[in-house]
Amino acid sequence: MVADAYYIRVSVDGDDVPLSGHCNGNANSGDCRFTATQSSTPTITQVEPVSQASLPGIIMKLYGKIYSGVYGSNVPSDEITNGVTERILRVYAHAQLCELRGENDTFYGLEMDNDGSSTNGFMKCLTKGTFVGNTNASFILEGKYGRSMPDANLLRVSSNDDIYMFQTYAKVTGVNPSTGSVKGGTLITISGQYFDETNSAVRVLVGGTECEVTQEITDSQIICRTADQLSAPRYAGNRGLNYEEFSSTYHSFSDLPNLADLLTNATDYSSSVIDEFYFTENDLDGYSTRTHGFFIPPHTGQYTLHVKCDDSAILYLSTDDDPVNKVLCE
Incomplete structure (x- = not known):
């Protein structure tokens, strides 16, 4: 508003x-x-986690100008040091209540900055439900404060143009069998969690081609029949980017192209899947990273890509789905 x-x-x-x-x-x-008024509106500036491992039923942290660390009678009025006595009434995530307290009435986390004298702080709550998709979080304070709003820098736009703060997603724990004919016809059982169809029907891709769902989907199982496989050697696959780190290998800006030649069997090598191209590393110095994945434009048009890094970085973009054809962006 x-x-x-x-x-x-x-x-x-x-x-x-x-x-x-x-x-x-x-x-x-x-x-x-x-x-x-902006001065009396609670504002969420940071949500953790954003999406990585953000399964329904996790502890979510909301940080920002929350004004109050009072919920119920947890803080006696004579111990409030920032002058805000209004209480937090409710917290929402996935359009459902997000619980601030767990067993034995213990808080998951509720704290104001500067030993309670600031109006900035954080709250942690347990999310409910099994909704999978793009969603938001908010909380309500008593009195003149009302419902919180997200900081504009926190909002994201999905490939289907949803505006959201964070995502929840299904988790695949098993695929059986793990091999089958390239001519299709293999019945595959996919096991996991939160196979939710609230917003849309589940769609399964195997090797980049549609896998026909043959039975009713449950929260933990999908059975589908594969089709003839495409001859393309590469396809986008699951969400995320492949992040590789060489913790004790440093390359200057002029030497960055040689990062591509580093081997994955190096003693300082590690890898993981990240959900965003933006990441931070505060514990290392004199190290190198490389990140690669597929960029799938949600709309036809011209796109401008930017790189921001400390100390230095270069960006390659392939002319097709083959990394061999990568071109340095200048």
Whole structure:
């Protein structure tokens, strides 16, 4: 909601109540008006996790200008040092309640910065439900504060144009059998968690081609029949980028192209899958990384790619799906 003055108007079953029926006949009086101000609006600036391992039923951390560390009667009024006595009423994630307290009434985490004197702080809550997809989080404070809003830099846009704060996704734990004919016809059982069809039907791709779902999907199992496989040697596959790190190998800017020649059997080598191209490393110095994956444009158009790094970085983009044809972006 944009900071401004708003007048309340009421409708019943789709029919507008006449202005004469508002606020004793004075629809433009102060009784029918409220003002939203930025200075009194709680703001979420950071969510953890964003998506990696962000399965339903995890502990989520919300950080920002939350104003209050009071929930129920956890903080006596004489111990509040930032002057905000209003309580946190509810926290939401996946459009469901996100619980601040667990067993034995113990908080998952609720703390204000600067030993309680700041209006910035964080809360941790346990998410509910099994919803999979793009979603948001918010909380409500008593009094003039109301519902929180996300910082604009926190919002993301998905490939289907959803605006969201974080994602939840299904987890695949097994595929059986692990081999089959390239001519298709193999029945595959996919095991996992949170195979949710709330927003859309489950779609399975094997080797980049559609795998026909043959039985009713459960929360933990999908059975599908493979089709003839494409001859293409590469396909996008699952979410994420392959992140490789050489913890004690340093390359200067002029020597960065030689990173491609480093071997994965090096003693300082490690790898993982990351969900974002943006990442930080605060524990190492004098190291090198390389990241690769598929870029799938959600829309036809011109795209500008930017690189920001400390100390230095270079970016390659292939002309097709083969990394051999990569070209240095200059």
